[in-house]
Amino acid sequence: MTFLTVDAGVELSARADRVVARFFLPGEGTPGGSSRTQAVLDRVLALPPEALAAAARRIRDRLVDPSPMADVLQNAAMVRLPDAPHLGADATVVIGAAFTAEYSIEGVSLCNPSTVEHPDQTGLMPGQLRVLLSLRSIGEGHLSSIQFCTAVIGPGLTWEFLRRQAPPCLPAVRHGEWTRDHFLRALEHNGGTDELVDAIGQTLPNRFRGQVIEQAIQALRAPLLQRRGARAQLDAMRIVADSAYDVIFPKESELSTRVLLPVADEERQGIEDLRLVQGLQADGARYGGTFTAYDGHAISSRLLTTTDFREFAVHRLTGPPAQTKGMALFPRQIGGEHLALSRGDGESLALTRSLDGLVWGAETILRTPTAAWEIVQIGNCGSPIETPQGWIVLTHGVGPLRVYSIGALLLDLEDPSRVIGVLPEPLIEPPQDSGGYVPNVVYSCGGLLHDGILWIPYGVDDQRIRVAHVNVQRLLSAMTAPEDAGARRT
Structure with a gap:
């Protein structure tokens, strides 16, 4: 922490027992390997009835929750051949399980949250606000996925993470x-x-x-x-x-059980760092967000929209800014255009515009790395936050020893290409005893303003999530003119 920020005294850590059942093709993904689907099917069908029954019984005993078993039965239907003999219940279970792998979605870590107001504000005390967070989960093979959880702010300067429900569940997917x-x-x-x-x-x-x-x-x-x-x-x-698709979770599923895994080809090695924003989107949705997709070779920014966090639309973005990571949408249009923060050159904070929210144009550089704590690169830590004084932008800076810190700057309210204030020093720095999956890192994908307090949930060392808060007026008063902070624009 710095003299401006206060730690909220709460932490959210990864749980290795949050497991989903994923479709699995034996041999696929092995270097030089190929699918062994038919061979596995033949071996299952050749099992004696008593061995088949025993195997099915062991599978049912292991999968006590109904959701994973439903996934197993669905996977059996995906690999059965049209001319295969009629299968009994035991054979169906064993075949489905042979093509199913349990995957711990946050077995490695949990980090990089963003937050917006929860769509349901009922049942709260005066001064409280229910918020919704997106979370980056990292599992086996460094595969990133997106989850959600809920917290309550207040009364006063308190933050409480609500219990995450289990088991996690996956959505149905359809063409977008x-x-x-x-x-x-x-x-x-x-x-x-x-x-x-x-x-x-x-x-x-x-x-x-x-x-x-x-x-x-x-x-x-x-x-x-x-x-x-x-x-x-x-x-x-x-x-x-x-690459455009919709996902729909069961109506009975709890928000904290819903998991977004990669679907499109360009996402196959992970989807990460969702930057949520509340504001009417081009498709009429109430919430939107951009996330980074990785296919194993290249990265790109993609768009997610939703009204209720049960049904999501995921779409491709185009234009030069979409070929990099870390885009962050403004919550409203300005001058009839959609705006977003971006970083097309990989090291500078920039602004880009779009008429439809999908095709993004050339960038305007807002700030280049200047201060020592951001000398390697800078970028945003989530969507801009509107205040009467201007747009507060949380930034991340990378300095010596690849230390990630969180800073802030202020953009003009009606002309966000103008930087009108810069915080000279970091707002949040990694602890001295920093150590974890990626040491020396604090990183956020979006904060939230409530009753004059800016709340910042953030990842620590790509390992766990903590929360800080800062009085907005104190933050604004601590900012200096861009020239004094060493910022420059082009």
């Missing part, structure tokens, strides 16, 4: 919705602009879901399909179409 214009822009962004794209584009309605692309491909004439490189282009088109 595209506009024709955005799909063609996404293909162009992905490097595809030729006769195949034109032929597909001419058949698309103004709005459609991803499965329509496969129908359009099947309707193409043979000469186009036989061109050199056509197969690779069509596969790339399918990947783009599938």
Whole structure:
């Protein structure tokens, strides 16, 4: 902490027992390996009835919760062949379990929260506020996913994390919705602009879901399909179409049980650092957020929107700022445009604009690394927070020894390209005895203002989550003019 901030005295730590049942193909993902689906099926079907019954009994004893067993039965349906013999209950359970792997979603760590007002504010005492947090979970193979939890602020300067429910659950997934214009822009962004794209584009309605692309491909004439490189282009088109998707959790599921795992191809190695914001989104949703997707080679920023945190729409963003990590949306439009913080050059805090919230334009640099504690790089720690004096932006700075600290600056309310205040020193620094999965790191994906107090939940060492608070007027008074703080704009 610094002289401005106060530690709230609460902590949220990872729990290795938060486990989900994921679909698993033996052999897939092994270097040089291939799927062994048929061989595994044959071996299960060859088991004597008594061995099959015993194996099924052991599986049922292990999976006492109904949610994992439902996943096992669903996985059995995914691998059964159309001409396979009728399977009894025991064979179905064993086949499903053979293609299921239990995965501890936060077996490595829990970190990098963001927070917004909870949609349900009933049943509270005066001065209290219920908040909702997104959490970055890291599990086996450094695979990141997104979870949620709830906390209550107040009365007074208190913060209480509410108990997270179990077991975690996964959503149903369906194709997302595209506009024709955005799909063609996404293909162009992905490097595809030729006769195949034109032929597909001419058949698309103004709005459609991803499965329509496969129908359009099947309707193409043979000469186009036989061109050199056509197969690779069509596969790339399918990947783009599938990158937009919706997820729906069961109505009976609790918020803290819901887990967002990677779905799209560009997310296959992890989804991380959701920066939530409350404010009407382009698709009419009440909440939005950007997160970083990683495919094992490249990163990109993607959009998530929701009204109730049970149904989510996930979509591709395009434009140069979307090819990096760490975009953060403003909670409202300014001058008829959507705005976001970004970091296209990898080291400077920037501003980008969009007419539709999906296609983002060139960046305006707001601040470059200057102070010693941010000399390596700077970026945002969540979406801007509106006050009468301007937009408060929590920042992260990386300094010597790769120490991550949290700072703050102030943007003009109606012209956020103007930096009007900078905090000269860090607001939150790692503790001296810092150690964990990634030492010397404090990092947040978004704070929240309540009754004149800025609350900042943040990750420590990519290992656990703590909370700090600061009086907003004291914070603003401690800021100096950009020139005095060494900031510069272009």
